Amino acid sequence: MPQTSQSPSQIAKIREAQKALDFTMPSDDRVGKLLRTLVRSKPGGSILELGTGMGLSLAWMVSGMDPAATIVSVDNDKRYFDFASGLFPDDDRVEVICADGGEWIENYAGPGFDLVFADTWAGKYTHLEETLSILRSAAIYIIDDMLPQKNWPEGHEAKARKLTETLLTRADLDVCQLDWASGVMLCTKRPD
Numbered sequence: 001m002p003q004t005s006q007s008p009s010q011i012a013k014i015r016e017a018q019k020a021l022d023f024t025m026p027s028d029d030r031v032g033k034l035l036r037t038l039v040r041s042k043p044g045g046s047i048l049e050l051g052t053g054m055g056l057s058l059a060w061m062v063s064g065m066d067p068a069a070t071i072v073s074v075d076n077d078k079r080y081f082d083f084a085s086g087l088f089p090d091d092d093r094v095e096v097i098c099a100d101g102g103e104w105i106e107n108y109a110g111p112g113f114d115l116v117f118a119d120t121w122a123g124k125y126t127h128l129e130e131t132l133s134i135l136r137s138a139a140i141y142i143i144d145d146m147l148p149q150k151n152w153p154e155g156h157e158a159k160a161r162k163l164t165e166t167l168l169t170r171a172d173l174d175v176c177q178l179d180w181a182s183g184v185m186l187c188t189k190r191p192d
């Protein structure tokens, strides 16, 4: 996808580092743009990303944040953390954490989030209940990689189908299934 003047300024640096570390799991740029669009609708919002990777989706989300919004992004791989945590040196709205996502969610006791992008196992295939429980009313929960991917291990398609059904049948969420980009489930938390 061509880079436009609207792309986050960190993108070229991120792509270069991804090549150097042979990082093959970045989010689709279309999903990045969708994330930014959604983050823009949450002025002052509190954003959570599970699975920082090398910061691609993080950069898209940060580029949609207003001065009062904040984002926490968690990854358990120190190599990715070391790179991504240096992407926003002077921006105290951004906190990148090196931790196991599941443990981080289990131990989280702070205020709820306005948008959660769950881009790793934790918050998606594990710890789903805990993650949905930290959504504020009208908060967005979004996941991608829900359409069959070439690199999926055997059995993963069934897991993805089960997760899709689980989300579609929850009473506390409005859910929109998008067979677009890598496959997106876009959910909002209904008021209690």
Ligand SMILES: C[S@@+](CC[C@H](N)C(=O)[O-])C[C@H]1O[C@@H](n2cnc3c(N)ncnc32)[C@H](O)[C@@H]1O
Residues within 6 Å of the ligand: 025, 026, 027, 050, 051, 052, 053, 054, 055, 056, 057, 058, 074, 075, 076, 077, 080, 099, 100, 101, 102, 119, 120, 121, 122
């Ligand atoms: C799909 S990639 C994230 C891509 C990233 N959002 C982007 O746009 O480039 C998934 C990430 O989850 C991380 N990960 C895997 N297991 C994890 C765990 N238990 N806790 C936290 N992060 C984990 C991996 O290190 C990897 O960076």
